[in-house]
Amino acid sequence: MAILRWLAGRLAAAVLVAWVVATLVFFALRAAGGDPSEAILGGPGSQASPEAMARVREEYALDRPILVQYLHQLARVATFDLGDSYSRRRPVAELIGAQLGGTLTLAVVSLALAWVLALAVATVAVLSRGRRGRAGVGLLRGAEVVASVMPHFWLGAVLIAVFAGGLGWLPATSSGLAPAGLVLPAITLAVPVAGFLGQVMRDGLDEAHAAPFATTARTRGASEARVLWFHSLRHAALPAIALSGWAFGALLSGAVVVETLFARPGLGRLLIEATHSRDVPLVIGVVLVVALGYVVVMSATDVLERIVDPRLRGRTQVVAAAPAGEVVG
Structure with missing residues (x-):
């Protein structure tokens, strides 16, 4: 029982760390400014057309409210799906x-x-x-x-x-x-x-x-x-x-x-x-x-x-x- 309690405590700590890290990083990057759509289209200053920006925002759900985007990101972390890199177009x-x-x-x-x-x-x-x-x-x-x-x-x-x-x-x-x-x-x-x-x-x-x-x-x-x-x-x-x-x-x-x-x-x-x-x-x-x-x-x-x-x-x-x-x- 002592070993099981120890393992449960470590597992709970890992879940808490994952939630805190995902939350802090998500909101810190959003507070730093910039549009993630630019990273998808080649980085800041890519001079992408408004139509391309709108299409990318819709595809990656970036046009939704910030809370919806946050919950979507948490759901992906919870299922061990880190997604694809915006800038490199490869799995994270x-x-x-x-x-x-x-x-x-x-x-x-x-x-x-x-x-x-x-x-x-x-x-x-x-x-x-x-x-x-x-x-x-x-x-x-x-x-x-x-x-x-x-x-x-x-x-x-x-x-x-x-x-x-x-x-x-x-x-x-x-x-x-x-x-x-x-x-x-x-x-x-x-x-x-x-x-x-x-x-x-x-x-x-x-x-x-x-x-x-x-x-x-x-x-x-x-x-x-x-x-x-x-x-x-x-x-x-x-x-x-x-x-x-x-x-x-x-x-x-x-x-x-x-x-x-x-x-x-x-x-x-x-x-x-x-x-x-x-x-x-x-x-x-x-x-x-x-x-x-x-x-x-x-x-x-x-x-x-x-x-x-x-x-x-x-x-x-x-x-x-x-x-x-x-x-x-």
Whole structure:
């Protein structure tokens, strides 16, 4: 029953997210001005005849009241019919499917790199807690703060100037699927997320490293490195795992800037182009896929937390088995 309630809650969250996203995007694009009929006939400034505009409005139900158009769009989303793109005259699902792999690859590689950077910084900070390492720990903490607030467009521009323009080691654009073209975009996305993860992981390691189980391991002759890797890290990773769901959503949203900056194919560039052309079905489809992907990742993060920490599984079982009205300690 506990599992069924959890699944029902996640499903309700996905439905709510889909409704909110479709509603906000629909009315935001209409409030931004412009006529969607122009996107269908070639974009703003297409100089289409009034007869063609009227025919298109009637064909796509754009001549109906705004509320009717909104309900029609919701009905299509509810039936998983994203429709056809106004500007590209192709199914929205086909366009998104062609670009989804590139964005997911970039997000997954960036998240893995962020974890590696955060873990390295947190480990060095914890192992350098003595007097000799205080200055270094202070520098690492300052680097974490700076990294967490670093804008993607600025960091990407600096990386392009140094490693592509100056040293010539890596390409400035990432139009293909070559691994070299993924390096600079992944670093651009990973560094700010690594700043947040590093702060959370370092605090968790500090707390776990001073816990009684760590002290017991030291009395048995374990080295500081062994205590850190085999005892403290599992406890310290839980807050970072919980934060990884948010981090993945931040990476997907940051891909809009990074994919445009590095001319990389993906959902980010597709969303920018669709927004400029007032392509309502395509914008709703892209944002909806990203939002639902965030819900899926958060659910997976929740499951991973229970795998890493058996106490969470035990708490769920106790609560599910407790009689109604009984307080569970």
